[in-house]
Each structure stands twice: as C-alpha cells, then as structure tokens.
Amino acid sequence: MPVQARAPSPQPPILLRETVGPIAVLTLNRPTARNSLSEAMIASLHAELNEIGDDKAVRGVVIAANGPAFSAGHDMKELTARRADPDRGRAFFAEMMTACSAMMQAIVHLPKPVVAAVQGIATAAGCQLVASCDLAIASDAASFATPGVDIGLFCSTPMVALSRNVPRKQAMEMLLTGEPIPAARAREIGLINRVVAAGTERDAALALAEQVALKSAYTVKLGKEAFYRQAEMSLAEAYRYAAEVMTENMMARDAEEGIGAFIEKRTPTWRDE
Numbered sequence: 001m002p003v004q005a006r007a008p009s010p011q012p013p014i015l016l017r018e019t020v021g022p023i024a025v026l027t028l029n030r031p032t033a034r035n036s037l038s039e040a041m042i043a044s045l046h047a048e049l050n051e052i053g054d055d056k057a058v059r060g061v062v063i064a065a066n067g068p069a070f071s072a073g074h075d076m077k078e079l080t081a082r083r084a085d086p087d088r089g090r091a092f093f094a095e096m097m098t099a100c101s102a103m104m105q106a107i108v109h110l111p112k113p114v115v116a117a118v119q120g121i122a123t124a125a126g127c128q129l130v131a132s133c134d135l136a137i138a139s140d141a142a143s144f145a146t147p148g149v150d151i152g153l154f155c156s157t158p159m160v161a162l163s164r165n166v167p168r169k170q171a172m173e174m175l176l177t178g179e180p181i182p183a184a185r186a187r188e189i190g191l192i193n194r195v196v197a198a199g200t201e202r203d204a205a206l207a208l209a210e211q212v213a214l215k216s217a218y219t220v221k222l223g224k225e226a227f228y229r230q231a232e233m234s235l236a237e238a239y240r241y242a243a244e245v246m247t248e249n250m251m252a253r254d255a256e257e258g259i260g261a262f263i264e265k266r267t268p269t270w271r272d273e
Contacts, residue, residue, distance in 0.1 A: 015044040016066075020206055022059035022213045024052050031067025036075040037125050039096060046103040053110050056272075059217055060209035061110065063133060064117040064202050070142065073124025073158070074100070097157055100125060104132040104161060108228055111221035113212045117205035118142045118192070121180070124155050127191075131161035134224065136192040137205040138183040144191060147178035164231070166190050216254035217272040 016027040026048055028035040035041075045063075052058050065071060079096065082089035107114050107129075116129065116136040123145045130136050130144065146155035146162060155162075155175055163171045166189040174181065183195045196204045212220060226245045230238040249255050253273045261268035 014038070014041050015048065017048060019058075020062075021210060022057065023062055023206055023209045024048075024055075024058045024060075025062045025064060025202075025206070028063075028065040028071060031065075031069070033075065034069040034072035034121075035065045035067060035126070036072050036078075037100060037129070038075040038078050039099070041075075042096070042099050042103050046099070046106055049103070049106045049110055052112065053106075056217075058112065059213035059220075060112055061114045062117055062202070062205045062209050063114060063129065064205065065119060067120070069120045069126075070116075070118045070122040071126025071129055072121065073126045073128075073148075101157055101160075104128060104157075107132045107134075109225075111224065112217070113209060113220060113224065115205045115209045116192075117202045118144075118183075119198070119201050121145070123180070124148055124158055128155075128158035128161045131158070131165045131191060135205075135208055137194050137196060137201050137208060138186060138192045139198040139201040140183055140195050141198040142183045142186075142195075142201075143180040144174075144183075144186045145178060145180035146174045147180070149176060150178040162191075216258065216268075216270040218252060218254050218270075219249065219258075222249055222252075 012029060014028075014030050016029050018025045018027075026045065028041065030036060030038070030041065049061075052061060074096070079089065079093065082092040085092060113135060114133045116133040118130055118136060118138040119142060120139070121143050122130045124147060127144050127146055146158050148155035148158075159171070159175055162174065170189040181189075183192065186192045187195050193208070194204065222245060226242060230242055233241060254268075254270050257270070258268045
C-alpha cells in the first residue's frame with residue numbers, strides 16, 4: 001500500500017492574544033527566532049493595537065513573549081535575504097523601518113496604558129519595543145542592549161525610544177558600546193519600572209495594568225496623550241498646553257464625580273467621560 005504524504009503541521013500564530021479581565025495580553029510567539037520583529041510580526045502587532053484602540057472593553061495592554069528571549073530586534077535573516085533585490089534591498093529596508101516606527105508610535109498613541117513584561121533579553125528593536133511601552137516590568141534574568149554597532153548597523157531607530165526614556169550619557173553608552181545591561185541597571189536609568197523574580201514578570205505586569213484599569217479611561221486617555229505631547233515642548237509651551245488640558249479635564253463628568261467622591265469620602269463611579 002502506498003504511503004500517503006503527511007500534511008504539514010499548521011504553524012502556530014506568531015502573535016497570541018488573550019483577555020485577562022479588562023487587559024489584553026499580546027504575546028510574541030516566535031521563540032525559535034528569539035521573537036525577532038519580522039515583517040509579519042510588526043504588522044500583527046500594529047493590527048492588534050489598532051483593534052484594541054477601538055475596543056472599549058479593553059482598558060490596558062500587556063506585551064509579553066514566549067521563550068528565553070523577549071525580542072532580539074529585527075529579523076536579520078529576513079532583511080539579508082532582500083540583498084538579492086535589484087536595489088540591494090533599499091526599498092524593503094525603508095518599508096520595514098517605516099512600518100516598525102509606525103507600530104512603535106501606535107503604542108505611544110494608544111489611549112490605554114501599555115505594559116511590557118520582559119522575561120529575557122530585549123535587544124535592538126526589542127529594546128525599542130520595551131522603551132516604547134508606557135510601563136515595563138522585567139524579570140531579574142532579563143537584560144537590555146542596543147548592539148547594532150557590533151555588526152556595523154547603528155541602532156538609530158531604537159535610539160529614538162531609548163533616548164526618550166533614559167539620560168543621554170546612559171543612552172549613548174548603550175548605543176556606542178552595544179554592551180548589555182542587567183535589569184537592575186535598566187531600572188536605575190529609567191528604562192523599566194520594576195524588577196521582579198524570574199517567572200513572575202507577566203503577573204506583575206498584569207497587576208500593574210489592572211491597577212491603572214481601575215481609573216477613569218477618559219482621564220487616562222487624556223493624561224497619556226498630554227504626557228507625550230508636553231515632553232516635546234519648551235517649558236512655557238508645556239505649561240500653557242497642560243493648563244488647557246487641566247481645564248478640559250476639570251469640565252469632564254468623571255473629574256466632577258471623582259472630586260465629589262473625594263470630598264464625600266466614597267468610591268467614585270466612573271463613566272469614562
């Protein structure tokens with residue numbers, strides 16, 4: 001009897017999504033490729049973020065990863081394969097960097113808190129992903145690096161997010177040496193918020209996201225947008241803008257309710273408006 005060819009096993013999704021209460025957990029799921037940010041991974045992350053932005057049931061996001069690495073950055077094998085293109089890959093490289101930059105900005109522009117749960121190494125664009133999140137929890141086994149300089153490719157796009165998180169001298173040291181830093185040092189320089197025991201980082205990130213989810217979604221949205229906008233302004237411009245935001249916030253229903261609850265010593269009831 002002829003042996004029938006066995007159908008190839010279906011490939012697992014490269015990005016997993018689950019719902020834990022009001023929190024959407026997005027898990028990078030390319031462990032054998034060190035969760036590198038391939039074209040498909042970037043597109044999947046961006047699509048999920050866009051969907052989450054419109055989902056009122058989701059009040060926060062955790063970005064996690066399966067396997068020993070959080071993310072090793074761009075998929076260098078995928079990029080190198082395009083060297084055979086007539087333009088030696090220039091158009092594809094430009095498309096990839098633009099797509100990745102847009103995805104990182106989607107995290108910043110998402111009107112909900114995004115928390116990274118880092119269990120292992122986060123290098124290059126993987127480090128950029130952590131820096132782009134609003135908050136970050138890391139395992140004590142995690143480490144962070146922007147090692148592009150070691151292969152002749154300066155981490156210029158990761159630099160944008162990194163330099164907006166940590167002081168200039170520390171950012172430049174990471175970018176110029178490529179040396180990894182442990183989680184404790186990452187916390188010292190402001191790249192992450194907390195270091196927890198290995199294996200507890202996802203639960204800790206969920207707990208932090210859930211803590212923020214208890215607040216008024218309207219207030220969180222307003223505040224997150226204001227935080228990132230004022231950071232790019234001069235001192236006088238920032239105060240002028242922040243005063244406008246505070247005035248708008250004071251007129252909101254949830255601010256009236258929250259202040260009333262504070263005065264009356266009761267728990268506020270949010271309507272997210």
